[in-house]
Amino acid sequence: MVGALSGNLAMEATYLKAINQALHEEMARDENVFVMGEDVAELGGAFKVTEGLLTAFGEERVIDTPISESLIVGAGVGAAVLGMRPVVEMQFADFISCGFDQIVNTAATLSYRHGGKASCPMVVRAPSGAGVHGALFHSQNPEAWFTRVPGLKVVAPATAYDAKGLLKSAIRDDNPVIYFEHKRLYRSIKEDLPDGDFTVPLGKAEVRREGRDLSIITYGGTLHQSLDAARIVEKEDGLSVEVLDLRTLLPLDREAILATARRTGKVLVVHEDRLTGGIGGEIAAIVADEAFDYLDGPVRRLAALDTHVPFAPPLEEFVLPNTNKIVEAIRNLAAY
């Protein structure tokens, strides 16, 4: 049954299709897995991420809800505590604010409150990110609201392979996982995915590109811009840039962060979330604290400006990191 609907052949899949495949395969694999959210069933989701699930698994397991985020998350917790494995969808990550209480108070503390006697194996899928002209309430990267909440896990895949493998791991994990999927990546990237079942472990970063002169630490939407920038400076400046993709933001892969910092001695953190209070600050602190002796320059951060994501395309572009900005930041840090 696994893969019957998703196609078990090695074939090209978009980031969006990879998520869809993971849902199909995990629902086929475990009847406790179910999907719940606004317009996820009949409509297949606002972005068509859940398309085909209703036909394959029926309305008992693919559930359209009213626009009630607190309830969607809270009901997910209630079902999870009884052994179900809900994958609940926030239609846009911005709307997660309406379900915030149920995530940080109810879900995150569940195991701790109960002395490890109960668990909350729930995934909250949250389509995040800017660059799609969604403006203020449809463009945010709210991962830092959650990366400081013990009891949660937070992932942010940047590739189709990881989108699939991390979602499978998140569904199989016995803790609440917030899964940030970047909207701009849905249809803009694709790759060949291997046959059959595979997972990507939570909590493990991945070196996407090896280098000697400088390290970029990034995740999600800015991975691709970082890789582009690394190629540009290699060609034009002869710089060798390593790129580390965090993949999981909670728990952070501290070993991988420190290893790349020690290898190159210069660290640039890039993320699409805002600068202040973003996870880049935490990474900078970890590096400064534990790899200080290896550093040949300051730890720099390139992130969205500390303002809202505006609608007007030139303004939006100005607020967000992009390849040119990363190239410039690499050159400045390399010259330090």
Added chain:
Amino acid sequence: MALERDKLTAERALLTLGESELLELYRRMNLIRRFEDRTAEMYARGKITGFCHLYAGEEAVAVGAIFALYDKDYVVSTYREHGHCLAKGTPPRKVMAELFGKETGISHGRGGSMHLFDPNLRFMGGYAIVGGGLPLAVGLGLSIAYKEEPEVVCCFFGDGALPQGAFHESLNMASLWKLPVIFICENNFYGMGTLVQNAICQQELYRFAEPYKMPGVRVDGMDVLAVYQATMEATARAREGEGPSLIEAVTYRYRGHSMSDPAEYRSKREERIWQERDPIKTLRRRLVGERRVPESRLEAIEREVNAIIDDAVRYADESPEPALSDLMKNVYVENGGPQS
């Protein structure tokens, strides 16, 4: 305050229940009252700290409703949940030890008064965010319905939860999906110090059932038999697959909102009027007057209960503090599910 209907409901329950069951109701209400009285005493002596909300006066609601459940049914509660947890069967020792912040507490001293939880007995937690337990109760109902199990969920909350969005989201969804959830609103007239008239446009709280297309009833929450009977009717409906109900149990907390609240916003006269309708005394009168139970039987129950609670206090006091080395345990569960 008692409505004619409540009297009839209570009469019906009185006829249905056998003497041993009635005595069990009496025992449970006394157990909670004694527990709360000793808790207040321990708080005054500094043995219990933090935020602590007592249930004295409201015993008939938890005891009456939970007595209408099977052991396998689920209960979700609030931060004023000592009574519900005890009524569901958690040993007083484990609850008192939790209030003391001891390792032997039901949440190993991590939760304290407001976060009791006993999944083995299907007490699915006290939730210290007003209205926070309702979505979870709907999720329990969803799981029950999906697995086609016979259980129901009894979800308690105060009048203060009604203006919360979570209340409306939960009633809507439970009704839409016909989930087996009994919503029990403990209307004690005050959300902390704010009178219900100043907080909610519709003071007949049971009428919030109407827009959500479920039965809504108001019962005398000072009458354990009335609460029991109303809950029996709601559970029968839920078990038949006909969906949720809303019960408004009109009741009164004898003490302030929490231990730090002297309740100066209400009059001594008002408090006296309610205490004259004390749920324990009311049942006692019935048992002696209508069922001819000898006073000595009731006194024996009271003595037994006092001994249990005294033992719980001793147990809590003598129990060890949690070890600092265990601080980080259970923040996450290891894959493979919760520890037994």
